[in-house]
Amino acid sequence: MTMSQPSSNGLHQRVYSTLGDYLRRNPETLHPEDSLRDDLGLDSLQTIELVYQVESTFDIQIPDEDFGRLQTIGDVAAYLDERTGSNHTHFPPTDASTNAKKPNTHSTTKSKAQTRSKNGPQ
Amino acid sequence: MAARVVITGMGIVSPIGIGITQFWESALRGQSGISSIKSFGDLPMEGYRSRIAGLIPSFQPPDPEEDKFSSRVDRYAQMALMATKEAIHDSGLCLEYERAERLGVMAGVGMGGMMMGERELTNLYDSQKPHRVHPNFIPTITLNSASGIVALAVGAKGPNLTVSTACSSSIHAIGQAMQCIRQGQADMMVAVGADATITPLVFAGFCSLRALSTKYQDQPSQASRPFDRGRDGFVMGEGAGALILESLQHATRRKARIYAEVAGYAATSEAYHMVIPKQDGLDIARTMSLALQDAKIEAKQIDYINAHATSTVVGDEVEVKGLRTVFGKRMEKILVNATKSLIGHTLGASGAIATIASTLSLNHSIIHPTINYTDPDPNCALPGISVKSQKKSLKTALVNAFGFGSNNAVLVLKKYS
Incomplete structure (x- = not known):
């Protein structure tokens, strides 16, 4: 899952800016195909920290089952594109508290996670 | 050995x-x-x-x-x-x-x-x-x-x-x-x-x-x-x-410069109270005696003591009771100071910092002042405490530290020869 880095896209600028902040690198030096582990040298804890940073910036929660798919910079950007863009059906929001407070205006179908959040413990 | x-x-x-x-x-x-x-x-x-x-x-x-x-x-x-x-x-x-x-x-x-x-x-x-x-x-x-x-x-x-x-x-x-x-x-x-x-x-x-x-x-x-x-x-x-x-x-x-020898150490418990030292100071005294024994040094050989001395009303008194028990009349001659008078109580760092101060004292034959000791408390005053630096050739030092949880620790340092 890789993609180009369109400079005109505000979302992608935020993604690369967030990654650049964590990595202490100029976002322009990051490439979609950069592997978090092999090219950027992140260990598993650092990868978790980076994803945490992304979660905080974009106010989402990335479930464990999606976490393993984030192998490259492009993976992260594409994932966020899908989570925060128009195509939400593949990666439904899982942040129960966010869902409770902020109805997802982008999603047209009710996800399992959203259903669970209503039925789960309050 | x-x-x-x-x-x-x-x-x-x-x-x-x-x-x-x-x-x-x-x-x-x-x-x-x-x-x-x-x-x-x-x-x-x-x-x-x-x-x-x-x-x-x-x-x-x-x-x-x-x-x-x-x-x-x-x-x-x-x-x-x-x-x-x-x-x-x-x-x-x-x-x-x-x-x-x-x-x-x-x-x-x-x-x-x-x-x-x-x-x-x-x-x-x-x-x-x-x-x-x-x-x-x-x-x-x-x-x-x-x-x-x-x-x-x-x-x-x-x-x-x-x-x-x-x-x-x-x-x-x-x-x-x-x-x-x-x-x-x-x-x-x-x-x-x-x-x-x-x-x-x-x-x-x-x-x-x-x-x-x-x-x-x-x-x-x-x-x-x-x-x-x-x-x-x-x-x-x-x-x-x-x-x-x-x-x-x-x-x-490796021909290293040697500041001092760590000659003795003792650890004890008072099994008394989580935050209050036992009033008689006997467990503190016992700890110092054990450390001296470990160092194979007699009490009369100690030249300088870096006291735990946190500036609490009870703690300082109890420590001096313990010192008098171990060193007796010699407490009239032993130099004593409290590093905490300068920097406060750095908790987990305090023992290491006191040991550094003591090691420097052994090396430079001078101890730093105990500041604010302007009105000696008769319950814990000692002639060896001064608001000024004191110069003296020192061969041995003892460092005290006592902690919550009813525990005592003492180190004995020796100038290396």
Whole structure:
């Protein structure tokens, strides 16, 4: 899952800016195909920290089952594109508290996670 | 026969100086490192009974670009790391030529990573989002994060342990590091003490315990006054002290400069009270006697004592009772000082910093003043305490530390010959 880095896209600028902040690198030096582990040298804890940073910036929660798919910079950007863009059906929001407070205006179908959040413990 | 253990390097981060040279110059001048706490974020400071501490505003962790370790740990461990680096450099050890398996780390830590702990707890309750707790929270707050990061940074693959016995933590750390070398588990040990928990919650806790000085809020430099009639509690401080301990054989083989020998150590419990020392001072006396016995030194041979002396009403009195029990009339001659008069009580760092001060005293034949000792309390006054530096040829020193949890620790140092 890789993609180009369109400079005109505000979302992608935020993604690369967030990654650049964590990595202490100029976002322009990051490439979609950069592997978090092999090219950027992140260990598993650092990868978790980076994803945490992304979660905080974009106010989402990335479930464990999606976490393993984030192998490259492009993976992260594409994932966020899908989570925060128009195509939400593949990666439904899982942040129960966010869902409770902020109805997802982008999603047209009710996800399992959203259903669970209503039925789960309050 | 157990190996003799010597000190070959020292490093310090303290409220009166970062680095041994600055610390020692300030100490001999009698400079106070106590100042007002400006704020705890938005919390109203008037709600705190005490509003002064031994802060180190000039301490800045290294740029993460240059030091990949510091950015991953709490302030106390950053200080431990900085002190350790100075101590390693001071020792002249070339770690690339040493066997990593023979180098260990023994840290003394009282409170640990409470700074991040408090921040993350606040964020959790404010945000109501458990998934916003930082992933590095657990590795940071564990009490062994300092010993862990120090071991990583210096590549130590020997024993890697943390002793947490409140205010006596780093005397125990030095003592246990000595034991590691004596028992042949290591040739070199980093013994480091650190704490940096002048934080809204911890500070409030000590206020609630009514352990802190409150009478000198407008004259912070006068608040820490061990043995003085006007003392009314301790002053919290932050900092770190690190010592490089080596077997004598290892140190002499590499022609290291030897500051002093760690000759004796004792650890005891009073099994009495979690925060109050036993009034008769007998367990303190017993601990000192055991340390002297371990060092094979008689009480009459001790020249100088760096007292625990936190500036609490009860604690200072009890310590002097213990001293009089062990040293009797000789207490009229032994030089005594209290490093906490200068920097406050740095908790887990205090024993290591006191040991550094004592080691420097043995080397320079001078002890730093006990500031604010202007109205000696008859219940704990001693002729050997002075508000001025005192010069004297010193061959032996004893360092006391007592901690919450009813525990006592004593080190005996000898000038190396």
